[in-house]
Amino acid sequence: MFDFLIAGITLGFIAGISPGPLLILVITETIKHNRKEGIKIALVPLISDLPIVLFSVFVVYKLSNSDILLGIISFLGAGFLMFLAMENIRVKSIEVNLNNEKIKTIKKGVIANFLSPHPYLFWMLVGAPISIKAYNQSFIAAVLFIAGFYVFIVGTKIGVAILSEKSKNILSSKSYVVIVKTLGIILLLFAVILIKDGFKFLDVF
8 A cells, every 4th residue: 555655755756856847937936036936836736737637547447447458558658757767867957047927826837737748648647547556456545646646746846946945056956967867767667667567457477
């Protein structure tokens, strides 16, 4: 049961600290205004992800009677995690472009999250399959996975907002780059797990 909590925490932390539109918004809003505005952006996944999560879990659950389709989803999920892993491993630094757009903070964050393909791909190919796998073990296991993921994706971004208020060059720091590269390697390990699940669904091994 607690292995799903650990999986949720790990994936949430990686999603929270990895480069992406929402993370950059957290930093830019903090630098342009204050950390309160950055924290507002950090909370966006709690607002915008619900329909994505519900839709993804519903679709994957409907397909759960077909081991072949679940196997294909597992392989696609592994491919997506490998893609994210390579993005992290190759990262050097990120430029933060400050502009004067007069858009409300929350609205800006929701738009950025909805327009990013990552939440959709993650939940359809990775999050939903793991949630259903956890649910098949127990309802609490599924809750622990999702709760662990969102506590840490939001918590990590809040932490970035607080650090950004103290250091405007957080994304170009050596320590950040090393952490992101390390997390990329961890993503590869999760990809291997999904590949293993894919072979299991296809009854190859």
